[in-house]
Amino acid sequence: MLTTMLHVAQSCAFNPDTASTVKGCAPTVNQGDNAWILASSALVLFMTPGLAFFYAGMVRRKNVLGMIMQNWVVMGLVGVVWVLVTYSLAFGPDWGGHGFVGTLHFAGLMHIDQQAVPGESLTISPIVFVVFQMMFAVITPALITGTTADRMKFGAYCVFIVLWSIFVYAPIAHWVFSPGGWLFQRTAEDFAGGTVVHINAAMGGLGVLLVIKNRKGWPGTPMKPHNLPFTVLGAGILWFGWFGFNAGSALAANNLSAHAFVNTNTATAAALLGWIIVEKLKNGKSTTLGGASGAVAGLVAITPSCGFVNLLGALVIGFLAGGICCLACGLKFKFNRDDALDVLGVHFVGGVLGAVLIGFFGTNSFNSVARDGLFYGGGAGLLGEQCLGVVCVAGFSLAVSYILAQIVDKTMGLRMSEEDEEIGMDLSQHDEEGYDFDSVLSGVRSTLTGGQPISPFAKPTAGATPGEA
Amino acid sequence: MLTTMLHVAQSCAFNPDTASTVKGCAPTVNQGDNAWILASSALVLFMTPGLAFFYAGMVRRKNVLGMIMQNWVVMGLVGVVWVLVTYSLAFGPDWGGHGFVGTLHFAGLMHIDQQAVPGESLTISPIVFVVFQMMFAVITPALITGTTADRMKFGAYCVFIVLWSIFVYAPIAHWVFSPGGWLFQRTAEDFAGGTVVHINAAMGGLGVLLVIKNRKGWPGTPMKPHNLPFTVLGAGILWFGWFGFNAGSALAANNLSAHAFVNTNTATAAALLGWIIVEKLKNGKSTTLGGASGAVAGLVAITPSCGFVNLLGALVIGFLAGGICCLACGLKFKFNRDDALDVLGVHFVGGVLGAVLIGFFGTNSFNSVARDGLFYGGGAGLLGEQCLGVVCVAGFSLAVSYILAQIVDKTMGLRMSEEDEEIGMDLSQHDEEGYDFDSVLSGVRSTLTGGQPISPFAKPTAGATPGEA
Amino acid sequence: MLTTMLHVAQSCAFNPDTASTVKGCAPTVNQGDNAWILASSALVLFMTPGLAFFYAGMVRRKNVLGMIMQNWVVMGLVGVVWVLVTYSLAFGPDWGGHGFVGTLHFAGLMHIDQQAVPGESLTISPIVFVVFQMMFAVITPALITGTTADRMKFGAYCVFIVLWSIFVYAPIAHWVFSPGGWLFQRTAEDFAGGTVVHINAAMGGLGVLLVIKNRKGWPGTPMKPHNLPFTVLGAGILWFGWFGFNAGSALAANNLSAHAFVNTNTATAAALLGWIIVEKLKNGKSTTLGGASGAVAGLVAITPSCGFVNLLGALVIGFLAGGICCLACGLKFKFNRDDALDVLGVHFVGGVLGAVLIGFFGTNSFNSVARDGLFYGGGAGLLGEQCLGVVCVAGFSLAVSYILAQIVDKTMGLRMSEEDEEIGMDLSQHDEEGYDFDSVLSGVRSTLTGGQPISPFAKPTAGATPGEA
Amino acid sequence: MRLVTAIIKPFKLDDVKAALQEHGITGLTVSEVQGFGRQKGHTEVYRGAEYTIEFTPKIRVEVVVDDDDAAGIVDVIAKVARTDKIGDGKIWTTYVDDVVRIRTGERGVEAL
Amino acid sequence: MRLVTAIIKPFKLDDVKAALQEHGITGLTVSEVQGFGRQKGHTEVYRGAEYTIEFTPKIRVEVVVDDDDAAGIVDVIAKVARTDKIGDGKIWTTYVDDVVRIRTGERGVEAL
Amino acid sequence: MRLVTAIIKPFKLDDVKAALQEHGITGLTVSEVQGFGRQKGHTEVYRGAEYTIEFTPKIRVEVVVDDDDAAGIVDVIAKVARTDKIGDGKIWTTYVDDVVRIRTGERGVEAL
Numbered sequence A, B, C: 001m002l003t004t005m006l007h008v009a010q011s012c013a014f015n016p017d018t019a020s021t022v023k024g025c026a027p028t029v030n031q032g033d034n035a036w037i038l039a040s041s042a043l044v045l046f047m048t049p050g051l052a053f054f055y056a057g058m059v060r061r062k063n064v065l066g067m068i069m070q071n072w073v074v075m076g077l078v079g080v081v082w083v084l085v086t087y088s089l090a091f092g093p094d095w096g097g098h099g100f101v102g103t104l105h106f107a108g109l110m111h112i113d114q115q116a117v118p119g120e121s122l123t124i125s126p127i128v129f130v131v132f133q134m135m136f137a138v139i140t141p142a143l144i145t146g147t148t149a150d151r152m153k154f155g156a157y158c159v160f161i162v163l164w165s166i167f168v169y170a171p172i173a174h175w176v177f178s179p180g181g182w183l184f185q186r187t188a189e190d191f192a193g194g195t196v197v198h199i200n201a202a203m204g205g206l207g208v209l210l211v212i213k214n215r216k217g218w219p220g221t222p223m224k225p226h227n228l229p230f231t232v233l234g235a236g237i238l239w240f241g242w243f244g245f246n247a248g249s250a251l252a253a254n255n256l257s258a259h260a261f262v263n264t265n266t267a268t269a270a271a272l273l274g275w276i277i278v279e280k281l282k283n284g285k286s287t288t289l290g291g292a293s294g295a296v297a298g299l300v301a302i303t304p305s306c307g308f309v310n311l312l313g314a315l316v317i318g319f320l321a322g323g324i325c326c327l328a329c330g331l332k333f334k335f336n337r338d339d340a341l342d343v344l345g346v347h348f349v350g351g352v353l354g355a356v357l358i359g360f361f362g363t364n365s366f367n368s369v370a371r372d373g374l375f376y377g378g379g380a381g382l383l384g385e386q387c388l389g390v391v392c393v394a395g396f397s398l399a400v401s402y403i404l405a406q407i408v409d410k411t412m413g414l415r416m417s418e419e420d421e422e423i424g425m426d427l428s429q430h431d432e433e434g435y436d437f438d439s440v441l442s443g444v445r446s447t448l449t450g451g452q453p454i455s456p457f458a459k460p461t462a463g464a465t466p467g468e469a
Numbered sequence D, E, F: 001m002r003l004v005t006a007i008i009k010p011f012k013l014d015d016v017k018a019a020l021q022e023h024g025i026t027g028l029t030v031s032e033v034q035g036f037g038r039q040k041g042h043t044e045v046y047r048g049a050e051y052t053i054e055f056t057p058k059i060r061v062e063v064v065v066d067d068d069d070a071a072g073i074v075d076v077i078a079k080v081a082r083t084d085k086i087g088d089g090k091i092w093t094t095y096v097d098d099v100v101r102i103r104t105g106e107r108g109v110e111a112l
C-alpha cells in the first residue's frame, strides 16, 4: 500500500482544493487494476466469516454460535461505521498536521471524489479504495474475539467494537496507511497491515482481557475444540482471502502484486511446515490444528513484509513465524492470562516478527519505494523505524483498548454472569443452539410454544390447524 | 445492467443482421472488464452451494441432504437448459416485437458472436455475458426450495425446475434485463435482479406452496434448525458472492461497479443491524440466525437498487429491509402458509422494498442513465414504473408457477408421501444419511450388503477377500 | 495454456540470453490479464481445502482430520518445494533438449525475470505464471489421498509427496505444459491439465495402492461417509475454483477464457445430470453424493478439453463423463483394489475420457492454435497424439510412483499399524479428535493434564490458579 | 418400588410423556437407543456400495414408580405407544430396592 | 450384588467419579440421558418461532457393586452430586443375579 | 425373566449380534456408553494443551430373555466378546417381573 500511496500523496490526492473530479480523471482508472482490487475486496470480506469458523471450531459446542455471531456482527457494525465516520478519520485529510488522525471531511463518503484521485500512480476508483480498506477495518476488531472468547456479553461487546473502531483502529490506520500519518511519513514499512491489523488487534484483545479476566475454570477445566474441521475450513478461507489482503495491497494488478502474492504463499507454506515440525519435535506428533495455526501465523507474519522482501526473506520469515508462534502459544499458561484462542501467540508474535524482520530482510530490488534492510546493506535505520512503529502501535492500542474496556465494563458490564458462562453463549446470549443432531430426540423433546411473538400484526398461532393450508 | 445494456441496444447488438463478428470487434473487449465479470460469474456460481448450506442448516437433520441436493441439482439442470434454450429466450432478439420473450436465435449459443458485441459501451466478451447471466438463472429457481422445503419429490421437483426456467424465468428476464423487453423499455429500474430474481423466486415458491400445502405437522411439530453454523456459512458465501452479483451487474470494472459494491456492503451491514435490533426489542435477545437472515434481507433489497441510489439510500434501504423482513417472517403463521424457510418474508418483502424504494431514493448523480426518484426531484414517475414492474412480475410468476405446479402435481405428483416425509428426504428420496457421527456405532450397526450393483460389468463382490490386494 | 505458451516459445521466453528484463517489457503486461490470473490463482489455491472437505466428508469420523491434514500439508510441502525446485524442473529451459525435464536455472525463482517474459502473446507478469502453475502442482498430489485414504503414516506420506512432486509431477508438467516438452512439441493437447493433473494423480494413487494394499476389513467392513454435507461443500468449492483452473489456463481474460469458462460449466452441469441419471436407472434413486461426484467427474473431463471443443463437445464430454465414471466406480470391487474414494473411477476415467475425446471433438473454430479432431475433419492425427499422451503420462506416473512408494515403504514404512488404523488417523497420527459434540460429556470426561509441554520457556502450569488473572 | 423401562418409537415420546404426566408421574429419564428386532432396517447407497442398517432408532423411557403404580404405568405406556405396526417396542419392569432424591436425601417413595 | 444407577448433573461427573474411586470402585459405566422432572428446561427462538426444550441433559452412572457396598456407594454419590438445586437427580439400586468379567470369565464379586 | 446387560467393545457388536441370533434371540437393544475401568484412555493435544480422555467408548447390549435362557446367553456373549485384552467389559443379569410387547399387548415370554 505504501508504495503506491506515496506517489499519490506527492501529487494531489489529499488536498481537496486542487483535486480534480473523478470524471475528469476517469480515463486514468485502469479497469484491470479496478478488477483486481474489487476481487480483492470481496476476498477480504470473505475472510471474516472464515475467521468466524476458524475460531468457532476451537471453542466448546455451547459457544459455537456466540463466537460466530461476535465475528459476524462486526461486518454489520464496522460496515456502517466505516462509511459514516471511520474511513474519514483514517484516510481523510490530516487533522492539524500532526499525523495523528484524519478530519471528518469524507464522513458519509462525502467529497469522496476528491480523494484517492487517480493521480500519477493510483489507478483504481476512489470508492474501490474505500471498500478495500473497509474490509481491513472489519476483520481487525473481529480478531479480538479470539482472546476474549466465551465470556463477553453480546450487547456490551457490540458497543466496545464500535468505540474501538473509532478510537483505536482509525487513528492507527491513519498513522501507518495514510500519506498524512506520522509513521507513514517516517517511512515505517507495513505493506498490508502487520501493525494496523495484527499487532493492533492482539493488543486490543489484551486490553479487554486485563479487564474481563480468565474464563471460569481456566486452565483447569478442559476446553477442547469442538469442531476442528470448521477450524480448518476457516483457515482455508483465510488463506484464500489473504491473497486479496496482501496482493491487493499493491492497489493494482502489476508485478508488485505478483511478488506480494508469491511471498504470501511461500511464507504461509513455510510457516505451516515450521509449526508442525516444532510440534513433532516437542510432542512427538504434528497436528491438524497446528497445520492450520501455522498457516495463519505465516499469513500474519508476511502481511507487513510481502511487498518488501524477496523469496528468501519470505521463506525465512514464514518458517520462523511458524516455529516461534507455536512455542509462543504456551506462554499464556505461564503468565496465567487466558488468551483463549492464542491471538497474542499468533497475531502479536507473528505480527511483530513480520514487522521487525523487514528491518533485516527488506530490499528494494523489486519495489522502488522500499528501503534496504540490514542484510541488504541498508543499515539499521529501517530496523529502527520498524521497531518504533511496533512499539507505538502496540502501546497506543493496549492503553486505549484497556480504557475503553474499563468504560464499557463500568457502565454496561462487559462480562457475562457465571451462570451464563456455564450455560454457554449460544443459549445465554442468543437463545439458540448450534446443532440439533439427536436425530431421534430432535422434534420430540422440544415443543413449539406459542405463536410468533416477533410479529406485531400476527396473532398467536395457537389456533392454526397443523398441516393444512 | 440496465446502464450498459441500454447503449448496446442503441447500437447494433440485437440486430443479427448488422452485427459485426467477435473477431472484428475484439480490440474493444477490455480485459479488465472481462476479468471482473469472469470473476463475478465464478462468485455468483458459488452462491448456489452457499444457498444450499444456508437452507440446509435450517431444516431438520433428516432433510439436510435433500435440501442440499435440490439446490445442487439446479446447477446441473439450469446449466444445461440455459445454454440450450433459455439464454436465447431471455436475451435473444425479441419475438414479434411485443417485448415478451426472445426467439430461439441463440439456442445452443449459435450465432452468439452476433450478440452482446462490444459496442459503444459493452466491453466484455459475448460469452462472458452469457455465463454471468447464467448464474442468475441458476440461483433463482434454487431459492424456491426455501419455501417448499422437506416435502417435494425429487424427480418431480427436477421437472418443475426445468419448466419454470423456461416458462417463468426466461420471459421475466427478457422483460426486465433485455433491451427488447417491455419493462426495460419503460425504464423500470432493476440493477441486478430484485424483480427477476427475488420477487420472481418468492412468487414461484408461493405458487408451488398453494399446490403442495404445508408440511405435515406444521406449525405444531417443532422443526428446529439442525446446524446453524452451516446456515451462517451459507450466508457468508452469499455475501461474498453477492459482490459479483451486484457489482458485476455493471458489466465492467468501472466507477459504477465500485458504487454498486459499496452500496451492497452498506445496505447489508445496515440490514444485519436492523434485523437484530428489532429482535432485541421484540424478544429481548438477538440471534445468530437473525444476523445471517438480516444480511440476506439487505442483500436482497439492495439488489435492484445498488446502481441507482447513493450511500444514504443504501443505508436506509438496508436498515428498513432488515427490520421489516424480520417482522414479516411472522406473517406465515397468521396466514397459515408454511413458507418453510421464509422466502416470502425475506425475498419477496425485501425484493419489493428494494424495487419500490428506488422510486424514492433513485438518483442519477453517479449513473447517467438512471432516473431521479421522488426524494431527488424526479417526481412519482419512476415510483410508478417500479410498482408496475413489481406487480407484473409478481403476478405473472405466481400465476404461471401455480399452473406449472398443478400440471406436475397432476401428472407425476409433486409431494412426497406422508411416510416419506416422516422418514425425511435424505433416506426416502436418496437412500443416504447426512451424518454418521456415532463414532462407536458407525461401522458396526451397518453391513455392506452385496456387491456393487451399479456396475454392469462388475460381478457381485461377495467373493472378494477382505483386506487383501 | 498451450495456446498462449506456444507463441511465447517461439519468441524469446526460454532463452535466458536474449530475454529482456521485466522492466523493459513491463508495458506489455496487461493488468486485466494479470487481474484474472491472480484471481484464478487464488481460486485454484482454494480448491485444495475444498478437496480436503470433499474427501474428509467421505471417510469415517475417526479419519476426518487425518484426511484433511494430508491435503492441507500439501499446500505447505509443495508451496515450498515448488519455488525452490520444481517450478524450474517443470518450466525451466529444457535440459539437454530431450524435452524430458527442465534445468535448475529458475531454482529459487532466480532469473525468473527472464522467463515468461511478456512476449508476443503472454501478457501476464512472470511471477503470476509461477503462482498460477504452483496451485496445479499443489492440488495434484493432494488428489492421491483419495485412493490411499485412512492408512498412510503421516510422516512417510509427507516424504512421499515431496519425492513425487520432484520425480513425477515436474517432468510430466514439463512434457505437456512447457514449450520445451516433448509432448507439447508433438502438439498433444491438454488445455488445463487432464493428463498432468488427473491421470497423473490417479496413477500416482494406484502406484501407492499397489504397495500399501487395501484398508483393513475392506470391502466387508462398512465404511460409510460420515459427513456428506462436507463432501458437497468441498465439491462446491471445487466447482467454484475450477473456473480459475480452466478459464485461467488461457493465461488472459480474453474470448478464449470465456469459451473455456462456458465449456467448463456446461460439461460439469451435464456430468452432474449424467451421473444421477445413471444412478436412477441402476439403483432406482439418485443421490447427493452422486450429484457431487458427477460434477467433479465433469470438471475432470472438461479440464483438458475446455479450450479446444465447442459447446456441443462440452455437453457430450460432460454427459459421458458423468455416466461412465458413475459406472466405473464399481470396478474397484471387481479388481479388489481399495481405491478408497474412487480417484481411479473419477479422475483416471474422467481424465482419459476428456483427453481422448479431444481427438473426436477438437475444433479450431475459436482457438487458432488448436487442431481439428475426427468429427471436424481433422483426421485421426490428433486422436493419436492424445492417446500417446495419455499412455505415456499414465505409464510413467504409475511406474515411478510405484518405485517411490516402495522406496519410502522399505525405508520408513508407508502404512500405519493395524492398531493405528483401527483407532483411526486422527488419534493415531495426530492425537486429535475431529468433533466433540457430546455437549454433556464434553469437558467432563476429559482432564487437562499437565502444563504446556510445547513451550521451552514455560514451566508446567500445575500451580496456576484457575479462573483468576 | 419398580423401574419401568420402555423401548418405544421416537415419535411416540411426546404422547407417552403427556400420558404419564396425566397419570401423575412427575419425572422420567429418556435416552436414545438402537433397536434390533422383527422390524427391518433400511438401505443406504453410496456410489453404488449398498449398506443395510439393521438397527432402528428407538427411545428408552425409564420411570421409577411405587410398586402399586407399576402395572398401571405399564398399561398406560402400552396403550399410548401402540401403533399396531412392527417395531412398537417392549416394556419391562424390574424390582428396585431403594431410591434417593439427591437434592434432599429423601428415600423411597418420597424420593420420586 | 447390586446395580447402582444414578442420574446426575453432567458437571458433577468428575467429582462423582473421583469420590467413587476413592471409595475403592475400579470401574463404572456412564451414558448421556435426557431428564424430565421438576427442573424446568429452556427456551430457544428461531426467527421468532419459540421452542421450549423440556428435557435437560443428565448423566447416568451405573456401577455394579457387592451387596454390602451398595448403601455406602449410594451415600457417596448422594453427597457428592448434591448442589441443593432442583434437578440434582436420583439414585436407585436393583438386585443383580450374576456378573461376568468378559476378559477372564470370572464371575460374581471377582468380576468387578 | 431376566434382563442380560452386557458392556462390550464396540467392534464386537456385530459378532455378538450374530451369535445371539444363532442362539435364537430375535430382538435386542443397543446403546452407546462410556466406560471407565482398568483400561486406560488416550491423550489429545491441542496447541500444546494436553487432554487425557479417561473414558473409552463401549456398547451396552440389553436382552430380555426367559429365565432358563439367561445363563446360556451370558455364556454366548462372554465367549464371543472376549479378546483377552483389558477392557473387554462386563455382563450382568437382573430379574424382570414382567414384559409387554407394545404392538400386541402380549405379556411374559410371549412378548419376547
Ligand SMILES: Nc1ncnc2c1ncn2[C@@H]1O[C@H](COP(=O)(O)OP(=O)(O)O)[C@@H](O)[C@H]1O
Residues within 6 Å of the ligand: D007, D034, D035, D036, D037, D038, D039, D056, D058, D085, D086, D087, D088, D089, D090, F026, F027, F028, F029, F030, F062, F063, F064, F065, F101, F102, F103, F112
Ligand atoms: N428380547 C429383547 N430384549 C431387549 N429389547 C428387545 C427385545 N426384543 C425386542 N427388543 C426391542 O424392541 C424393539 C421392537 O422389537 P421388534 O421385534 O422390532 O418389534 P415388535 O416389538 O413389534 O415385535 C426392538 O427394536 C428392540 O429395541
Ligand SMILES: Nc1ncnc2c1ncn2[C@@H]1O[C@H](COP(=O)(O)OP(=O)(O)O)[C@@H](O)[C@H]1O
Residues within 6 Å of the ligand: D026, D027, D028, D029, D030, D062, D063, D064, D065, D101, D102, D103, D112, E007, E034, E035, E036, E037, E038, E039, E056, E058, E085, E086, E087, E088, E089, E090
Ligand atoms: N420417577 C423417575 N424415574 C426416573 N427418573 C426420574 C424420575 N424422577 C426424576 N427422574 C430423573 O431425575 C432428574 C431430576 O429430577 P427433578 O424432578 O428435575 O429434580 P429433583 O430430583 O431435584 O427433584 C430428572 O431430570 C430425571 O432424569
Ligand SMILES: Nc1ncnc2c1ncn2[C@@H]1O[C@H](COP(=O)(O)OP(=O)(O)O)[C@@H](O)[C@H]1O
Residues within 6 Å of the ligand: E026, E027, E028, E029, E030, E062, E063, E064, E065, E101, E102, E103, E112, F007, F034, F035, F036, F037, F038, F039, F056, F058, F085, F086, F087, F088, F089, F090
Ligand atoms: N463395577 C462396574 N460397574 C459397571 N460397569 C463396569 C464396572 N467395572 C467395569 N465396568 C465396565 O466395564 C468396562 C471394562 O472394564 P475394565 O476394568 O476396563 O476392563 P476388564 O473388564 O477387562 O477388567 C468399563 O469400561 C466399564 O464400562
